Amino acid sequence: MAKIVVITSGKGGVGKTTSSAAISMGLALRGHKTVVIDFDIGLRNLDIIMNCERRVVFDFVNVIQGDATLNQALIKDKRCDNLHILPASQTRDKEALTKEGVKKILDDLAEQFEYIICDSPAGIEQGAQMALYYADEAVVVTNPEVSSVRDSDRILGILQSKSHRAENGQPPVREHLLVTRFDPTRVARGDMLNIEDIEDILAIPLLGVIPESQSVLNASNKGMPVVLDEKSDAGQAYLDTVARFLGEDKPHRFLEAQRRGFLKRVFGG
Amino acid sequence: MTDAQPLTVRARMLPVQRLIVEDPDPDRFEQRLQATLAQAPALFNRAPVALDLTALVDNLSGDLLTHLLERCWRHPVIVFALAGPKESLGIWCDEFQLAWMDSRDRVTKPKSSQASPALDTQVITQPVRSGQQIYARGAHLLIMNQVSAGAEVIADGNIHVFGALRGRAMAGVQGLDSAEIVCQEMDADLVAIAGTYRVRDDMPEHSQGAARVYLRDEQLLIDHY
Numbered sequence: 109m110a111k112i113v114v115i116t117s118g119k120g121g122v123g124k125t126t127s128s129a130a131i132s133m134g135l136a137l138r139g140h141k142t143v144v145i146d147f148d149i150g151l152r153n154l155d156i157i158m159n160c161e162r163r164v165v166f167d168f169v170n171v172i173q174g175d176a177t178l179n180q181a182l183i184k185d186k187r188c189d190n191l192h193i194l195p196a197s198q199t200r201d202k203e204a205l206t207k208e209g210v211k212k213i214l215d216d217l218a219e220q221f222e223y224i225i226c227d228s229p230a231g232i233e234q235g236a237q238m239a240l241y242y243a244d245e246a247v248v249v250t251n252p253e254v255s256s257v258r259d260s261d262r263i264l265g266i267l268q269s270k271s272h273r274a275e276n277g278q279p280p281v282r283e284h285l286l287v288t289r290f291d292p293t294r295v296a297r298g299d300m301l302n303i304e305d306i307e308d309i310l311a312i313p314l315l316g317v318i319p320e321s322q323s324v325l326n327a328s329n330k331g332m333p334v335v336l337d338e339k340s341d342a343g344q345a346y347l348d349t350v351a352r353f354l355g356e357d358k359p360h361r362f363l364e365a366q367r368r369g370f371l372k373r374v375f376g377g
Numbered sequence: 378m379t380d381a382q383p384l385t386v387r388a389r390m391l392p393v394q395r396l397i398v399e400d401p402d403p404d405r406f407e408q409r410l411q412a413t414l415a416q417a418p419a420l421f422n423r424a425p426v427a428l429d430l431t432a433l434v435d436n437l438s439g440d441l442l443t444h445l446l447e448r449c450w451r452h453p454v455i456v457f458a459l460a461g462p463k464e465s466l467g468i469w470c471d472e473f474q475l476a477w478m479d480s481r482d483r484v485t486k487p488k489s490s491q492a493s494p495a496l497d498t499q500v501i502t503q504p505v506r507s508g509q510q511i512y513a514r515g516a517h518l519l520i521m522n523q524v525s526a527g528a529e530v531i532a533d534g535n536i537h538v539f540g541a542l543r544g545r546a547m548a549g550v551q552g553l554d555s556a557e558i559v560c561q562e563m564d565a566d567l568v569a570i571a572g573t574y575r576v577r578d579d580m581p582e583h584s585q586g587a588a589r590v591y592l593r594d595e596q597l598l599i600d601h602y
């Protein structure tokens with residue numbers, strides 16, 4: 109049985125697309141046939157992070173509207189055979205997505221893939237609700253700040269009440285917390301929430317903590333999911349996250365601030 | 378007709394919302410009605426409502442009343458009574474086939490005993506998340522989980538939260554002032570009983586932990602355990 113996993117957050121710009129790219133590549137590297145779908149109609153950028161924007165001919169909306177077949181629209185990743193991307197349309201509007209249309213595509217994908225990762229648009233409106241509607245599992249991406257946590261809480265409420273599983277009385281969507289852009293120094297200063305606070309407020313299991321890292325920007329500029337940069341802290345944190353998602357027991361890393369250098373310790377700062 | 382049995386009469390304390398109309402302009406009335414409904418949709422959905430016309434008795438007319446009622450019908454509120462002085466409203470109640478209610482507060486409150494009326498209990502097992510609203514109409518509310526900041530839980534009876542209460546909780550909203558709010562961890566934005574409320578800023582600081590909220594002599598008290 110294929111698993112449908114939505115990467116969602118409520119708030120914009122917290123790292124959903126970065127996480128979708130990293131997690132889907134991570135799963136594919138571990139040998140699982142994975143497809144990642146960009147639900148952010150009108151604002152394509154998953155394909156840029158995946159470095160396949162120049163290969164997009166047909167998109168998600170074309171398939172829904174019957175202008176192309178699924179296999180025409182799916183793009184195979186050049187670095188990993190197990191990974192495919194279904195890009196969003198830049199030109200259509202969000203109304204093009206219908207529940208029936210999305211269901212048909214997910215059913216077809218489920219025959220070919222083990223994991224279907226849905227990169228949700230920001231917000232709690234129709235676009236975000238469509239991305240999470242058929243999910244079996246949800247990765248709720250949160251930054252360590254109050255507004256982001258509040259929005260995640262709202263999305264959890266929608267998963268509980270408006271998903272297909274909720275509406276049909278099936279077992280609830282399995283929820284995972286992914287804290288991204290975590291900056292231990294700012295947490296220590298009290299500028300940001302710490303992990304315990306976030307866990308306490310949202311009360312769902314912690315899947316991973318991704319540090320704030322320059323490597324994310326570097327990777328996305330190169331059109332490379334950050335997990336391919338195995339030396340980077342964020343890349344390793346995402347690989348750990350994928351391992352935990354697959355059921356492995358891994359301690360959380362990168363929660364402490366780096367030791368301050370000698371000069372800084374002497375001169376303060 | 379032979380000796381037919383009379384119908385069984387069952388008296389019950391009805392939850393009734395009174396909408397107080399102060400402005401005779403139908404458009405402005407509807408705007409305010411809409412705002413009210415938006416705040417608490419669950420409270421009004423198909424609930425019996427009385428229009429309190431005390432402020433308007435001097436310039437009431439059939440036309441004005443027709444306009445006000447028509448505006449109500451566009452929304453999911455069901456006006457079944459007029460509230461206000463009986464001398465002035467009696468004729469209008471007859472003409473519009475509506476019931477009459479006293480407009481003084483808490484006429485429906487049982488006066489003799491402080492015991493809660495026998496209410497059902499609505500049980501919620503999942504967390505109540507930001508943006509969600511739950512209203513236990515004619516019932517106590519038992520929540521076996523947390524109530525997030527930005528969520529709202531409302532009951533005609535008591536509210537018990539077996540978890541952190543971080544949002545807003547309003548018990549006894551139909552005027553039951555013996556209602557209580559009990560929670561395992563008190564971190565609420567607002568608590569209210571029978572319309573008497575306290576916001577976070579008015580609560581003592583460092584008052585986390587289990588708590589019980591209740592009314593004594595019109596004062597909202599919060600005990601910590």
Ligand SMILES: Nc1ncnc2c1ncn2[C@@H]1O[C@H](COP(=O)(O)OP(=O)(O)OP(=O)(O)O)[C@@H](O)[C@H]1O
Binds near residue numbers: 117122228289322325
């Ligand atoms: N761990 C991180 N460290 C540093 N920068 C990050 C990290 N995660 C994401 N970013 C940056 O934050 C910005 C937003 O990330 P991303 O596009 O993944 O967010 P999103 O949630 O998909 O946004 P939207 O809501 O617009 O779809 C990007 O510039 C990205 O490079």
Ligand SMILES: [Mg+2]
Binds near residue numbers: 124125126229
């Ligand atoms: Mg995005």
